[in-house]
Amino acid sequence: MALINYASREINCKIVYYGTGLGGKTTNLEYIHKQLAPGIRGEMISLSTETERTLFFDFLPLDLGSVQGFKTKFSLYTVPGQVEYNASRKLILNGVDGIVFVADSQTDKWQENLDSLQNMVENLAEYGLTLDSVPYVLQYNKRDLPTINSFEELEGGLNPKGIPSFEAVAMEGSGVFATLKAVSKAVLNRLS
Amino acid sequence: MFNRAGFNLVITEEGIRAINNTLGNLVLESGARAVLLLDKGGQLIAAQGETNALDTLSLAALITGSFSSTKAIAGLLGENEFKVMFQQGTNHSIFMAALSNTQNILATIFPNAITVGRIKYKCLQVLDTLEEQMKAMYSSTPESPFRKAAAAEPKINDLF
Numbered sequence: 001m002a003l004i005n006y007a008s009r010e011i012n013c014k015i016v017y018y019g020t021g022l023g024g025k026t027t028n029l030e031y032i033h034k035q036l037a038p039g040i041r042g043e044m045i046s047l048s049t050e051t052e053r054t055l056f057f058d059f060l061p062l063d064l065g066s067v068q069g070f071k072t073k074f075s076l077y078t079v080p081g082q083v084e085y086n087a088s089r090k091l092i093l094n095g096v097d098g099i100v101f102v103a104d105s106q107t108d109k110w111q112e113n114l115d116s117l118q119n120m121v122e123n124l125a126e127y128g129l130t131l132d133s134v135p136y137v138l139q140y141n142k143r144d145l146p147t148i149n150s151f152e153e154l155e156g157g158l159n160p161k162g163i164p165s166f167e168a169v170a171m172e173g174s175g176v177f178a179t180l181k182a183v184s185k186a187v188l189n190r191l192s
Numbered sequence: 193m194f195n196r197a198g199f200n201l202v203i204t205e206e207g208i209r210a211i212n213n214t215l216g217n218l219v220l221e222s223g224a225r226a227v228l229l230l231d232k233g234g235q236l237i238a239a240q241g242e243t244n245a246l247d248t249l250s251l252a253a254l255i256t257g258s259f260s261s262t263k264a265i266a267g268l269l270g271e272n273e274f275k276v277m278f279q280q281g282t283n284h285s286i287f288m289a290a291l292s293n294t295q296n297i298l299a300t301i302f303p304n305a306i307t308v309g310r311i312k313y314k315c316l317q318v319l320d321t322l323e324e325q326m327k328a329m330y331s332s333t334p335e336s337p338f339r340k341a342a343a344a345e346p347k348i349n350d351l352f
Binding site for chain 2 (some may be wrong): 001002003004005006007008012014042045047056057059061075087090092093094095096115182191
């Protein structure tokens with residue numbers, strides 16, 4: 001649910017990074033936070049465990065400049081990927097405007113990716129949303145690791161509808177901004 | 193119902209003026225440091241009081257998360273959600289109250305020199321007014337300032 005404020009001439013949108021545990025969602029936000037100037041992004045907040053696993057969510061506000069006289073602001077959230085934190089994932093999807101599904105490319109994560117995608121579909125349904133009604137993009141992360149599924153295999157399993165998808169190495173930043181740019185455009189296009 | 197596909201909350205100048213008046217009066221009458229009106233998705237709708245000294249965007253995300261996370265506890269007790277929540281600090285505290293029929297939360301940050309009872313009383317007094325003011329905005333026709341999809345692209349491309 002984008003918030004369009006005619007008084008302050010701002011548009012606020014919520015983007016959620018979803019996916020399996022340890023898939024790289026937080027790493028995406030950390031890289032964005034590190035690369036962007038403080039004038040463009042706010043402080044990143046991480047609600048994590050002592051072992052730096054996401055406990056509730058990460059939050060990073062971005063100010064992406066003006067479009068047609070309106071300041072466009074995006075709030076980036078991650079969900080906790082661990083299976084047992086589904087209640088938290090569901091809460092964070094409340095009011096979502098766009099989704100990045102971060103898939104772990106490693107072969108032994110294949111089933112977890114499929115399960116997480118299915119879990120996302122089920123949680124969206126709680127809000128009356130579907131993958132056809134919410135702009136979303138896919139990111140295939142950890143492309144630098146040795147035992148990974150091919151791009152074609154991942155596309156076949158996770159992307160039957162042919163939505164925009166990106167290969168990434170979030171630790172190094174590869175593909176991170178391409179993914180953010182794609183989901184931002186998709187969200188703004190939905191508003192038009 | 194307010195998170196349906198394609199739905200946007202349009203904040204009009206007239207609508208936000210009314211809400212800011214209500215929130216401003218609440219600050220004056222209660223002695224609160226600041227009051228925030230939030231969407232349960234984590235968006236900040238309006239704020240009054242000493243907002244320049246606060247990171248209101250982060251507060252919005254965290255307060256919403258904190259409030260929403262108690263819903264599961266409420267469910268275990270057979271409740272739909274808890275209507276109010278109170279967090280006490282050494283110097284400042286936060287009182288939160290859910291508006292009944294919209295998806296909004298009123299959060300009041302106040303110094304501990306003021307009793308929570310006074311804050312609760314003042315906050316609950318304005319909930320119905322805020323409810324009506326938000327309903328009026330939720331029922332306004334969703335519209336977008338983006339006339340053409342392509343118009344947004346060059347600006348976004350420049351950002352990365």
